[in-house]
Amino acid sequence: MSGLESLYQQLILDHSKQRHGEGDLPDADASHHELNPTCGDEVTLAVRLDGSHEHVDAIAWHGDGCSISMASTSVLVDLVTGLEVDDALARAEEFRAMMRSKGVGEPDEDLLGDAVAFQGVSKYVMRVKCAMLPWVALEASVRKALTAE
Template identity: 70%
Template sequence: MSGSEALYQQIILDHSKARHGEGELVDAHASHHELNPTCGDQVTVRVRLDPARERIEEVAWEGDGCSISMASTSVMTDLVRGERTDRALELADAFRTMLRSKGEGEPDEELLGDGIAFHGVSRYIMRVKCAMLPWVALEASVREARLPAVE
């Protein structure tokens, strides 16, 4: 195992144990639940946007699943908190592209930060959905939260 592979594996293990952003967000603008019926992983992602609905003020989640899905959710939380909503959706798209790469190429570390730790997961088709699960929930939550408030 190369030094970078060992580092990436450690990032995943660390985030699966010390989960960033896990918990409730009672004043969320939107939430979305995703379930992977193949393995039972599940996550609910909640977001609160700024008053202009252009930036993610807070993101929180609750879920249960394998170390890959929980670590992916934790890393995602770190990457999108405080970001503009369009940037968060761009990150989700870049993460999806990386997971579809089947381990080929080099992901953009500057864009994805610790998210590149999941590049190796792309070689294991059964694990791709585990890593992508929270990102799908985030996309749905952000899109819903950006809708104008109904009064």
Template identity: 50%
Template sequence: MSAELDSLYQDVILDHAKRRLGAGLREPFEAEVHHVNPTCGDEVTLRVHLDGGTVADISYDALGCSISTASASVMTEVLVGRPVAEAETVLEEFLAMMRGKGAYEPDEDVLEDAVAFQGTARLSARVKCALLSWMAYQDAVTRAADPEETR
């Protein structure tokens, strides 16, 4: 990755850490989850609202580092409005990138701004920070799809 591209990605992460799109818990929602990164103490409480098979809203309260909070913001921007199946494809691409330790070449068309975390994948101590909200989203969608699960 070029230094110029790396700088652009850092700007995206810093911008989202400040703006925090989707921040603040909202109603309606079908599932709410709370995830913690025990390594560093980052936390996220996340709500997902599905409407007719579409991710209608993701809202969250997050405490943590800029990578963790920016990742929640980017995830919200990228996933809201997509069909759940399409959002799953984005999630899988993000997971592959983060688990690729910097060697995985992500599909920028699928990830959009989430590709900014490609450099984070090289920092093993920060991967869990970037994944926290995405894992919470996956958990919430699973719970929302199963009427036996509780909030």
């Protein structure tokens, strides 16, 4: 294992243990629950947009699952909180593209930040859904919040 792979593995383990954004968001605009029936991972992700519905003001979540799904949710919170809604959705799409890459190519580190740590996961088809779970929940939550305007 290369030094970079080891660093990425440690980042995933750290985020799975010290979960950023885990908890309640009582004034959420919308939430969405995602379940991976294959392994039982699940996450309910809530979002609050700013008053103009242009920025992701806050994210909170509850979940249970493997270290990959829990770490992916934690990294997502750090990466998209405070972004413009369009930028948050673009990052979700970039993360999806990375997960579909099967480890080939170089993800956009400027766009994905610490989420590039999950590139190695893309090589394992059964684990891709684990990493994607919170990102799908984010997209659904944001869309619900926007249509509730």
